[in-house]
Amino acid sequence: MPVYVLRHFRAEIIRLLFVLKGQEFEDKLYTFDTWPAEKPNTPFGQLPVLTVDGKDYTEYMAINRFLAREFGLMGSNSQEEYEIDRVISLSNDVSAERIKVFNEKDSNKKTQLEKSLKEKVIPTFMGKLQQLAGSKGTGFTAGSKLSLGDLIIFDTIDGKTDDATMDKYPNVKAIIHNVRSNERMKAYLAARVPTPFD
Structure with missing residues (x-):
């Protein structure tokens, strides 16, 4: 079973995808105060970042579409x-x-x-x-x-x-x-x- 970690300011659609699928994930919500220390640890220095078994995925809508396909929520045809x-x-x-x-x-x-x-x-x-x-x-x-x-x-x-x-x-x-x-x-x-x- 993949391990999912979501780092974000607001990535609500990603959260909703996890909820709808019933998939556990680590939800790391940042504020503008906590973000500067984390920024160097992210690809491109921006959020959201979804980490799946150690591999980072970036770009909000691309992540949404990726997860939707993985979870069978991107249509059947x-x-x-x-x-x-x-x-x-x-x-x-x-x-x-x-x-x-x-x-x-x-x-x-x-x-x-x-x-x-x-x-x-x-x-x-x-x-x-x-x-x-x-x-x-x-x-x-x-x-x-x-x-x-x-x-x-x-x-x-x-x-x-x-x-x-x-x-x-x-x-x-x-x-x-x-x-x-x-x-x-x-x-x-x-x-x-x-x-x-x-």
């Missing part, structure tokens, strides 16, 4: 893998905006960016998902079981929009529900440790 990859591409715009919000130092500009993220960027993402990834109304991005695509949607949306907005996108809401109602996820979410980015 090329069509389903495409549907998951499509969600990854759609989520990139939201991720870029979230980084802008986090990095903005001016409080007024930060407030404006947060408002745009909540009122424009995330609803646009959800609208696309309603038409594409969630259009089947099954509550799954691909096939008939939870996958990496569903975890990305959950991490991108959950807790970042209101109920009224969620109700406009029932197929997306069904995906969020399926993630939250998974027994392993329930236990994890109830005890989840926040990160510096939450």
